[in-house]
Amino acid sequence: MINFWWIIGGVLFALLNTAAGLIWVERRMLALWQDRYGPNRAGPFGLLVVLADTIKLFFKEDWIPPFADKVVFVFAPGVVMLSVLMSFVVIPFAPGIIVADLNIGLLFFLAMSSLGVYSVVLGGWASNNKYALLGAMRGASQMISYEVFMGLALMGVVVLSGSFNLGEIVEAQRKVWFVIPQFIGFLIFLVAGVAETHRLPFDIPEAESELVAGFHSEYSGMKFGMFFIGEYLGVTLISGMLVTLYFGGWLGPAFLPPVLWFVIKTFAFIMLFILFRASMPRPRYDQLMEYGWKVLFPLSILNLMVTAAIKLWLNS
Amino acid sequence: MFSLVRSMWLIFLHMFHKRETFQYPEQKAPLPARWRGRIALTRDPDGGERCVGCYLCAAACPVDCISLQATEDEAGRRYPEFFRINFSRCIFCGFCEEACPTYAIQLLPDFEMAEYNRQNLVYEKKDLLINSEGKYPGYNYYNVAGIAIRGKDKGDAQQEEPPVDIKSLIP
Numbered sequence: 001m002i003n004f005w006w007i008i009g010g011v012l013f014a015l016l017n018t019a020a021g022l023i024w025v026e027r028r029m030l031a032l033w034q035d036r037y038g039p040n041r042a043g044p045f046g047l048l049v050v051l052a053d054t055i056k057l058f059f060k061e062d063w064i065p066p067f068a069d070k071v072v073f074v075f076a077p078g079v080v081m082l083s084v085l086m087s088f089v090v091i092p093f094a095p096g097i098i099v100a101d102l103n104i105g106l107l108f109f110l111a112m113s114s115l116g117v118y119s120v121v122l123g124g125w126a127s128n129n130k131y132a133l134l135g136a137m138r139g140a141s142q143m144i145s146y147e148v149f150m151g152l153a154l155m156g157v158v159v160l161s162g163s164f165n166l167g168e169i170v171e172a173q174r175k176v177w178f179v180i181p182q183f184i185g186f187l188i189f190l191v192a193g194v195a196e197t198h199r200l201p202f203d204i205p206e207a208e209s210e211l212v213a214g215f216h217s218e219y220s221g222m223k224f225g226m227f228f229i230g231e232y233l234g235v236t237l238i239s240g241m242l243v244t245l246y247f248g249g250w251l252g253p254a255f256l257p258p259v260l261w262f263v264i265k266t267f268a269f270i271m272l273f274i275l276f277r278a279s280m281p282r283p284r285y286d287q288l289m290e291y292g293w294k295v296l297f298p299l300s301i302l303n304l305m306v307t308a309a310i311k312l313w314l315n316s
Numbered sequence: 317m318f319s320l321v322r323s324m325w326l327i328f329l330h331m332f333h334k335r336e337t338f339q340y341p342e343q344k345a346p347l348p349a350r351w352r353g354r355i356a357l358t359r360d361p362d363g364g365e366r367c368v369g370c371y372l373c374a375a376a377c378p379v380d381c382i383s384l385q386a387t388e389d390e391a392g393r394r395y396p397e398f399f400r401i402n403f404s405r406c407i408f409c410g411f412c413e414e415a416c417p418t419y420a421i422q423l424l425p426d427f428e429m430a431e432y433n434r435q436n437l438v439y440e441k442k443d444l445l446i447n448s449e450g451k452y453p454g455y456n457y458y459n460v461a462g463i464a465i466r467g468k469d470k471g472d473a474q475q476e477e478p479p480v481d482i483k484s485l486i487p
Contacts, residue, residue: 033327035336279327280320 008099015088019232024050026232026274033278054225062221065127072126077216077223080119080230084237087112091240092167094250094258105166106158109241110151113196117143119230120198120205124215135214138285139205142195145292149300150192156185156307157245170249179246184303186246188296193242195292197234199273201280204288239269349451351425352410355401357441358422358450365445366420366457369396373412373421381405382412391466393458399441404434418457422450 024039024047031038039046064070090105092098102108117140124136158164160181161172169178179186195202206214216227243249243265252261283291338345347353360366369386385397412421431437449455464470471478 033330035330035333037335037337037339275324275328279324 007097011088011093011097011099012085015085015233015236016229018236019229020050020054022232022235022270023053023228025270026277029271029274030278033275057222057225057228060221062223065129065218067128068218069126069128072122073218074223076119076123076126077219077226077230078119079122080116081226081233083112083115083119084230084233086115087237088233088240090166091237091244092170092249093262095167097259098167101167102165104164106154106164106169106245109166110147110154113150113234113237114143114147116196116230116234117147119227120215123219123227124205127215127218129218131211131213132215132217135205135207135211135217138207139198139215142198142202142204142288142292145289146192146195146296149188149292149297150196152297152300152304153185153188153192154245155304156182159304159307159311166244166249170244170251173248173251177246177248177251182246182303182307184299185307186242188300188303189245190242191296193238194273194276195288197231197238199231199235200277201282202288203282204285207282209282235270235273236266239266239273242269347425347427349425351427352408352413352423354424354426354429355403355406355408355412355439355444356422356424356446356448356450357399357420357444358446358448358452360456360458361449361454362456363447364393364456365395366418366455367396367399368394368418368420368457370394370417372415372417376411376415378409378411379405379407392463393465396441399444401439401444402437403429403439404437419450419452419455420457424450 027049028038028040028046039049042048042052064073087109089099090102090108092101120139120143121136124132124134124139127133157169157178160178161169163169163172172178198205203214205211206216208214211217216224219227240262243262247265249265250258250262252258252265256264357365357367367384369384371384371386374380374382374384381402382400383402384399386394387397388394408423410423413423416422429437458465458468458473460474462470462473462476470476
């Protein structure tokens with residue numbers, strides 16, 4: 001058993017560096033898919049662009065609008081970081097490498113990712129700006145409604161594995177990854193995950209072509225950086241959850257250590273997220289809600305019922 | 317739904333396409349021959365200045381970035397005493413080139429003229445004059461114009477007939 005503090009430190013270090021590194025990864029990948037090179041000047045392969053971006057964010061004027069609600073305005077960007085980082089507490093990176101092995105890990109994850117809504121709502125509200133408020137309202141309704149069938153889609157996994165503990169869910173996938181029996185659930189969770197992190201194509205709370213920058217219109221400097229990093233952490237989180245729940249977590253052929261399998265699979269999903277951004281058009285707001293409540297919601301209930309029925313039938 | 321997956325696949329395939337980027341400082345983009353870049357004053361085939369100081373370029377310039385003073389040498393050729401272009405105002409519209417009756421002022425395919433000091437963007441005549449005939453090789457204004465200078469009298473220009481003696485009745 002590795003020392004508890006070492007795990008916390010290691011996870012934090014790895015996550016924050018991943019989130020910062022994703023700035024570079026995303027720009028390079030988007031460029032690759034748009035027949036460009038992307039940042040390739042600063043340092044080897046342009047890697048130092050991360051450093052340059054960070055330094056730029058730190059030295060930007062940290063401006064709080066005079067009309068803003070100051071306390072909430074400062075508080076809001078922290079919420080997104082905190083809630084996403086708290087979600088990582090329950091993710092098993094490898095056997096033994098987990099910060100808190102909760103027996104209700106999945107519920108904890110859902111609860112924490114719901115808390116992320118607060119940063120959008122509070123940030124938009126405290127900005128006291130019409131675009132920010134519009135973005136915040138969109139974000140609130142989008143995230144709350146997609147939360148519903150995100151949870152429902154995950155229940156299929158819980159039914160199959162019989163546990164809320166993420167470690168046990170991974171162990172239950174030794175024979176076959178849940179992506180095969182739970183393919184519909186996987187798709188719903190993927191779509192809901194994109195909506196949950198409000199990434200493109202579901203970046204409706206931000207929607208820079210309509211709402212300036214949505215809920216973070218008024219943010220600058222490192223407060224904006226927190227939203228930014230929070231978004232990348234969210235992408236990493238959803239990718240990690242997809243891997244844990246549907247793609248066998250750390251499981252994989254033995255020639256690589258389990259942690260590495262987890263990292264490889266997670267990065268594959270992060271790439272998928274970036275590919276979504278490179279290729280998908282943003283739906284209209286009503287289309288998003290309609291799609292959620294009229295297609296994904298019934299589908300997730302149907303998926304849950306069919307899964308449960310088959311499970312009962314097999315057990316009897 | 318299928319079209320979304322298809323477009324994702326097609327965009328994924330762009331990974332293996334050729335890049336469109338020019339890696340600029342090392343790899344330069346090919347500029348067309350008529351690119352309107354740095355302004356230069358060209359010379360005629362004999363090495364003389366083509367500019368005759370007619371002020372048409374300065375008049376045509378929409379941002380008033382050209383200033384010059386015409387004068388005349390002992391041979392009777394007009395030339396600019398000074399010729400100054402303020403490139404921090406120039407918009408590279410090429411109107412001066414179109415207005416020039418002697419093909420003297422020409423825009424060249426070169427845009428790399430950035431400076432740290434704004435004052436350095438004011439080009440004097442010595443910076444503008446180049447040892448080239450530019451886009452019109454072989455053209456010499458005084459050889460086709462009916463103006464008399466030393467060494468070339470009226471009627472000596474190309475395709476020019478000798479002047480008519482208007483005071484004589486003889487046909």
